[in-house]
Amino acid sequence: MRELKNLDWEHLGFIYRPCEKRYVAEYKNGAWSEGGLSDDPEVRINECAGILQYCQECFEGLKAYETSKGEIVCFRPDLNAERMYNSAEYLCMPPFPKERFLAALEETVKANLAYVPPYGSGASLYIRPYMFASGPVIGVKPSDEYTFRMIVMPVGPYYTGGAKPIAIMVSDFDRAAPHGTGHVKAGLNYAMSMHAHEVAAKAGYTENLYLDPARRKYVEETGGANVFFISQDKKTFVTPKSDSILPSITKRSLVYVAEHMLGLKVEERPVEFAELPEFSECGMCGTAAVISPVGRIHDHGRDIVFGKSMEEAGPVTMKLYETLTGIQLGTVEAPEGWIYRIA
Numbered sequence: 028m029r030e031l032k033n034l035d036w037e038h039l040g041f042i043y044r045p046c047e048k049r050y051v052a053e054y055k056n057g058a059w060s061e062g063g064l065s066d067d068p069e070v071r072i073n074e075c076a077g078i079l080q081y082c083q084e085c086f087e088g089l090k091a092y093e094t095s096k097g098e099i100v101c102f103r104p105d106l107n108a109e110r111m112y113n114s115a116e117y118l119c120m121p122p123f124p125k126e127r128f129l130a131a132l133e134e135t136v137k138a139n140l141a142y143v144p145p146y147g148s149g150a151s152l153y154i155r156p157y158m159f160a161s162g163p164v165i166g167v168k169p170s171d172e173y174t175f176r177m178i179v180m181p182v183g184p185y186y187t188g189g190a191k192p193i194a195i196m197v198s199d200f201d202r203a204a205p206h207g208t209g210h211v212k213a214g215l216n217y218a219m220s221m222h223a224h225e226v227a228a229k230a231g232y233t234e235n236l237y238l239d240p241a242r243r244k245y246v247e248e249t250g251g252a253n254v255f256f257i258s259q260d261k262k263t264f265v266t267p268k269s270d271s272i273l274p275s276i277t278k279r280s281l282v283y284v285a286e287h288m289l290g291l292k293v294e295e296r297p298v299e300f301a302e303l304p305e306f307s308e309c310g311m312c313g314t315a316a317v318i319s320p321v322g323r324i325h326d327h328g329r330d331i332v333f334g335k336s337m338e339e340a341g342p343v344t345m346k347l348y349e350t351l352t353g354i355q356l357g358t359v360e361a362p363e364g365w366i367y368r369i370a
Contacts, residue, residue: 077160077170094357192322209271308341
């Protein structure tokens, strides 16, 4: 029986709550240091560090859970390691080796087992690996020094109320440029979305739906999640395909669940915005919220409504949510290789 911190596990909120240990490694002189655990939550960098001057940074997000069997596991962390490797390469940063990413994950979670929320609480241990340019640079070029850190914190649901429908709006802003950085998990993408997010929030909407920046004809994703749709006959799972969409691990998992576990037809293709009224359900998907059903999309004076709108999530969306969370928590048998046991 593991020792647990004395926290109100069912009312944690999705906020920063520092734990006792975090993992730190430094890149200097062309190589990564051995790395290890640290007690210090503070980051000290040069005033001219590349992250401060030119926003050279990438990050990941994943979770650790206590399963119904009392095991502590992570969900497909090998894909997070791969995506972070690819993000770093694209941003001209030295990729942190995938096998070292997984070793750091295991070491960090084991050092903070007391902060992993108990099974049934609805909470999880959120894990944030990130890498940034820590060496000084003033000319526009990649830094010579970098820092990799992995921090963890217990969190509740990203959106309060669980899998309840939310309302979003079509943004007049662009999330990413054509042939830009939309496909990598870089902090600069999220910085660019904050103004648009505040516009949506002031108008009473939870999120933005972004259209393709070139023609504003096709659906891309929201500010923090991929999107999917369900056909009117409830038999087809449709999700947008674009070179500027972040390759969501949750979305990739839902594609498999939809086709191989729920028997749905799957279409990964460009989705025209004009098609949206033809769908019966809509959802956002990502690590933080898993699935957030969308009941209504506001588009410049008109509303696109799905199913029972804001009353309840659609039946296929809920089945997808229950199946995926069941896999993560050990109540549904997982496809081979999806669950990484830590303790």
